[in-house]
Amino acid sequence: MTISPFDPAQASDAQRALDRTRTHPRTRSRHMPGWMYTSPDVFQRETERIFLKDWLIVGRVEEVPEPGDYFTFDIVDEPVVVTRGKDGQLNAFSNVCRHRGAKVVEGRGTAKVFSCPYHGWTYDIGGALIQTTFTDDVSEFDFDNCRLSPVQIGSWGGWIFVNLDPGAGPLEEHVALYDEKLGYFRQEDCRLSDTLVIESDVNWKLMAENFIDVYHFRTLHAGTFGNQKNPATSLPYDEDQVIIYRLGGKSLTPTGEMLLGRLPWLTEDDPSAAGHMPPNAYFTCHADNVQLWMSWPISPSRSRTMIYTIFSEEQLARNDFDEHAETYHEFVARILNEDVDMVTALQKTVGSRNFEPGPITQLEAGVHATVNHLIDRIFDD
Numbered sequence: 441m442t443i444s445p446f447d448p449a450q451a452s453d454a455q456r457a458l459d460r461t462r463t464h465p466r467t468r469s470r471h472m473p474g475w476m477y478t479s480p481d482v483f484q485r486e487t488e489r490i491f492l493k494d495w496l497i498v499g500r501v502e503e504v505p506e507p508g509d510y511f512t513f514d515i516v517d518e519p520v521v522v523t524r525g526k527d528g529q530l531n532a533f534s535n536v537c538r539h540r541g542a543k544v545v546e547g548r549g550t551a552k553v554f555s556c557p558y559h560g561w562t563y564d565i566g567g568a569l570i571q572t573t574f575t576d577d578v579s580e581f582d583f584d585n586c587r588l589s590p591v592q593i594g595s596w597g598g599w600i601f602v603n604l605d606p607g608a609g610p611l612e613e614h615v616a617l618y619d620e621k622l623g624y625f626r627q628e629d630c631r632l633s634d635t636l637v638i639e640s641d642v643n644w645k646l647m648a649e650n651f652i653d654v655y656h657f658r659t660l661h662a663g664t665f666g667n668q669k670n671p672a673t674s675l676p677y678d679e680d681q682v683i684i685y686r687l688g689g690k691s692l693t694p695t696g697e698m699l700l701g702r703l704p705w706l707t708e709d710d711p712s713a714a715g716h717m718p719p720n721a722y723f724t725c726h727a728d729n730v731q732l733w734m735s736w737p738i739s740p741s742r743s744r745t746m747i748y749t750i751f752s753e754e755q756l757a758r759n760d761f762d763e764h765a766e767t768y769h770e771f772v773a774r775i776l777n778e779d780v781d782m783v784t785a786l787q788k789t790v791g792s793r794n795f796e797p798g799p800i801t802q803l804e805a806g807v808h809a810t811v812n813h814l815i816d817r818i819f820d821d
Contacts, residue, residue, distance in 0.1 A: 445479055466679055466808040471797040472815075474790035477643040483740040485818045487516045490719045495594070495601045495614040497721050497734065498522060500632045500748065502598070503548070504530070508565055511548035513602075516737055519543055520591055520602055521554070523565050532593035532602045533567035538586050563588055597627035598750070599732070618723070621683045622713055625725045626705050630750035633729075634769045637746050640780045642787040644720060644743035645814065647735035650783050651722040652682065652714075652810055655803035660782055664775050668696040672712065677806035682813075683715035684806070691726050694771055698728040699764040700755045716806065718813050728755070731772065741787060745780070747772055 476482055498513045504524040512535055513520050519535035521544070535543045542558040545551070553570065555562045562571040567588035575583070592603040594611035596619065601611055640647075650656070657673040658666040666673060672686035689712030690696030702708075706727055713725045722733040734746040749768060755761060789795060800808045 445475055445481055466800050466802075466805055469800045469808055471800060471807075472645075472811060473797055474792070474795045477646055477787065478740055478791045480740050482818065483643075483737065486719075486737065486814075489817050490814075491516050491604075491737065492518070493603075493605045493608065494719055495603045495608065495611050496719075497599045497717075497732065498602050499600045500598055500750070501530070501595055501600055502631050503600075506550070508550045508552060509548075510545065510551060510565070512543070512546060515602075515604065518604055520604075521545060521567070521588070522593065522600060522602070523567075525566050530593050530595065530600065531566050532591040533587070534589040534591060536588070537561055538569065538588065539572075544588065597623075598630060599627070615717075617683070618715060618717055622715055622723060622725055624706070624710060625703065625713070625730055627730055627750060629705070630703075630730060630752055631756055632748060633751050633756070633765050634749045635746060636749075636769070636773055636776065637744065638776065638780060639738065639742065639744045640784050641742055642780070642784045643741055644735045644737040646783045646786060646790075647743055647745055647779070648716070648720055648722070649807045649810060650779055651733045651735070652677070652716045652806035653804055654806065655801055656782075660778055661775060664694075664771065664778060665690070665692060665696065670696060674803070676802045677809065679805055680809050680812075682718075682806060682809050683713065685711040685713050687711045689713075689726065691728050692724070692731065692771055692775070693767060698726075699767060700728055700751065700758060700761065702727045703729070703752050704754050705752075716810055718810070719817075729768065745776065747776060 496515060498520065499511060499522065503511055504522060507524050507526045507528060510521055510523040513522065521533055521535045523531045525531050535545060537544050537556040537558065539556065539559055539561050542556050544554040544556045544563060551565065553562050553564055560573045561569065564570050567590065569583060569586040572583065592606065592608060594601050596611060596615040654674065654676055660666070668690055670690045672689035675684065675686060677684045691698045693699055712727060715723045717723065720735045724731045724733065729749060729751050732748040736744040736746065738744055749772065
């Protein structure tokens, strides 16, 4: 019989491994035990306590620029629709018909109404029910006030956030640190250039930890950005911090050089930066663009990685933008493939009975801070 990690009868050595990570300073800590990346019970609790409770980035405001524009997004098993209403405001609601639960729309596009493909119940762009079929003899159902369940929505830096918890705190609190530390990149004045999406057989946490792990840069990425003479690639995060400034940090191009010039509002004195936004977002902010790396859970052993790349409108207007942008996009794809190949293999070995979590080094200080935040959320009782 498999014992749940949340059962008091769980093996004491696993509990001690967890406790070292949770309560001790980084110098005495160990990485999380393998079952944290494989257990269905852990995955369920992460879903309930984090992904159904937190503000999460699901896209860019320029993806829905005009009234009627929409896109759909699944957060674990919760389907969501994001729309631009007739009044120009952003809306979000559950993509679950109020009749039998079918998705009322798929993909992205522009629409005046959403009609459920199963029985034809129709909703307006704001999620209100406006038409049904063959329901004249139905009694004691409030058709007039029926609508797709609303989801909290907001934006910061041009990013669209949603929150599935009606009682969640304001978005402003969630983004306050990032607005203070990373606001000078003016992401709200940038526009989306590319979105890279890949699914892989790996737990979402392994990818999220990999993004903030400085230790692997010069080893795993020796064939890409790790071979550049860039001191920023060996600069550790401060203890218990998830944001770092990188003076002299280079661009994510094969040569480390900016191919499209600097973001027009930045000066040579403005440092590059990076920052993890719990639970699953990681910003890499360069002098010439910003990338957002996202790790989305699908199952305990499968996840979806999404990388958004944004540039200024001035850069996008250049005659040579498409040519140079492709170089950026291809280079980021190479980096991600290096990560996915390694972390997918790691997913298989962390489940080994011979795996004993090792120490967290100075170059993994960001991982330590990220892991502690996660553990505090799912083991807070």
